[in-house]
Amino acid sequence: MNVVILAAGQGTRMHSNLPKVLHLLAGRPLLAHVISAAQSIKAQRIIVVYRSGGEAVRAKFETNPQPSSAPITWVKQEPQSGTGHAVQQAAPFLDDRWPTLILYGDVPLIQQNTLSRLINAADGGLALLTVELDNPTGYGRVIRREGLVSRIVEHRDALPAELAVKEVNVGIMVAGTTQLRKWLGALTPNNAQGEYYLTDVVKLAFDEGCPVAGVQPDHVWETLGVNSRAQLVELERRFQRVNAQKLLAQGVGLMDPERIDVRGDLICGRDVLIDVNCVFEGRVELANGVSIGPNCVLRNVSVAADTQILAFTYAEDSTIGASCRIGPYTRIRPASTIGKEVHLGNFVEVKASQIGLGSKANHHAYIGDTEIGSGVNVGAGTIVCNYDGANKHRTIIEDGAFIGSDCQLVAPVRVGKNATLGAGTTLTKDAPAGKLTITRVRQSTIENWQRPTKKSPSR
Ligand code: UD1
Numbered sequence: 001m002n003v004v005i006l007a008a009g010q011g012t013r014m015h016s017n018l019p020k021v022l023h024l025l026a027g028r029p030l031l032a033h034v035i036s037a038a039q040s041i042k043a044q045r046i047i048v049v050y051r052s053g054g055e056a057v058r059a060k061f062e063t064n065p066q067p068s069s070a071p072i073t074w075v076k077q078e079p080q081s082g083t084g085h086a087v088q089q090a091a092p093f094l095d096d097r098w099p100t101l102i103l104y105g106d107v108p109l110i111q112q113n114t115l116s117r118l119i120n121a122a123d124g125g126l127a128l129l130t131v132e133l134d135n136p137t138g139y140g141r142v143i144r145r146e147g148l149v150s151r152i153v154e155h156r157d158a159l160p161a162e163l164a165v166k167e168v169n170v171g172i173m174v175a176g177t178t179q180l181r182k183w184l185g186a187l188t189p190n191n192a193q194g195e196y197y198l199t200d201v202v203k204l205a206f207d208e209g210c211p212v213a214g215v216q217p218d219h220v221w222e223t224l225g226v227n228s229r230a231q232l233v234e235l236e237r238r239f240q241r242v243n244a245q246k247l248l249a250q251g252v253g254l255m256d257p258e259r260i261d262v263r264g265d266l267i268c269g270r271d272v273l274i275d276v277n278c279v280f281e282g283r284v285e286l287a288n289g290v291s292i293g294p295n296c297v298l299r300n301v302s303v304a305a306d307t308q309i310l311a312f313t314y315a316e317d318s319t320i321g322a323s324c325r326i327g328p329y330t331r332i333r334p335a336s337t338i339g340k341e342v343h344l345g346n347f348v349e350v351k352a353s354q355i356g357l358g359s360k361a362n363h364h365a366y367i368g369d370t371e372i373g374s375g376v377n378v379g380a381g382t383i384v385c386n387y388d389g390a391n392k393h394r395t396i397i398e399d400g401a402f403i404g405s406d407c408q409l410v411a412p413v414r415v416g417k418n419a420t421l422g423a424g425t426t427l428t429k430d431a432p433a434g435k436l437t438i439t440r441v442r443q444s445t446i447e448n449w450q451r452p453t454k455k456s457p458s459r
């Protein structure tokens with residue numbers, strides 16, 4: 001299959017400097033969704049037609065190629081003289097051995113099943129996707145003769161009787177490539193907009209006796225396009241609702257399917273529970289029995305079985321072990337590995353650190369560039385001073401250590417096995433195993449000390 005993705009439209013109504021197809025839907029550019037749709041039907045060739053000024057689009061996809069994508073050919077359309085003109089630009093790159101599917105870069109929710117049915121219906125000829133709309137204003141109308149699709153008339157060129165037709169052209173079509181080439185060569189811009197209309201291939205096909213199939217999508221929402229911010233957010237909500245229903249169908253417990261946002265891949269085991277207002281970005285894996293409290297953000301995180309993530313936790317690019325209790329209000333920054341049965345509590349920040357089996361930091365702590373063994377207790381207010389203003393250094397806290405409250409560990413430093421640090425210790429040298437280390441000034445009381453009193457003002 002050849003797939004041509006039309007993406008040279010201007011996107012004026014977005015009122016944005018970002019090319020329209022780079023706007024994000026569920027965390028991915030619109031165009032990425034369309035490329036995924038092309039991959040889902042096993043495209044051998046993908047040709048994207050873009051406009052001058054749209055180099056950002058090309059650059060974005062060339063620097064971050066999509067995994068396992070067919071190679072993408074980028075074709076610039078200049079000037080933008082219509083959808084037919086756009087496909088003409090792509091024609092030299094089509095392989096005649098396969099049919100050609102036309103997609104729009106700004107119609108991101110089209111699904112594999114609908115495309116497969118459209119491709120089958122084309123059967124070497126022409127097939128287009130149509131829907132019935134109560135308000136067909138602006139769309140090309142599908143004109144049928146004795147039930148057969150005979151041509152498409154654009155809104156601006158339509159006669160009053162044609163304007164009354166509610167069946168519209170979605171814009172997505174499949175055609176045999178040799179015929180398509182021929183039809184493209186026969187297009188003329190004799191219409192209200194002076195453009196080359198791709199839709200005119202329908203009449204050319206019909207007049208030749210080539211059957212034209214009109215196919216309806218599984219859902220109308222698959223065919224909705226993005227022309228404005230309002231439509232973008234409408235599709236975002238649509239996507240999220242559909243995705244939430246898929247999760248429920250898999251057995252994931254959602255407190256409210258209207259209040260979850262998945263911007264990437266969320267992979268869940270059995271008996272996963274997710275409370276309201278959580279955002280999942282990138283690839284997030286939640287193993288069996290994991291529960292996520294309200295208002296959490298997880299980005300590229302894997303969470304092992306039976307761990308509880310409590311409200312307002314923010315975690316990214318990290319691994320969290322089984323049977324942990326994280327949060328409320330914990331922040332886990334990239335490159336952290338949290339072992340089994342770890343407890344991290346409120347206002348604990350962890351960065352690029354490993355925390356071993358059963359260790360705990362329950363309140364107000366910063367743990368950065370640190371390796372913590374098993375069974376360690378980090379007291380409230382403890383800070384690892386990993387940064388000297390120029391370089392970062394590592395801290396090691398061995399198994400069974402007890403870090404009293406409000407300690408500062410000035411890295412690089414090591415706390416030995418089963419060592420104890422007294423509260424308020426500022427550790428600048430290694431603390432030996434099994435011993436109490438403390439740097440606090442010894443408590444003393446000054447006898448006969450007098451608190452100063454305010455002098456009476458002089459008159
Ligand atoms: C087109 C169809 C219309 C259909 C409607 C569905 C034609 C002539 N009309 O209308 O029948 O009901 O889509 O939304 O095809 N594009 C280019 N280069 C161009 C012009 C457009 O790449 O020169 C791309 C746009 O980026 C967009 C798509 O083609 O992805 C459709 O363009 P748009 O201007 O929205 O098409 P309409 O005129 O609304």
Ligand code: CA
Nearest residue numbers: 106225226227
């Ligand atoms: Ca449009």
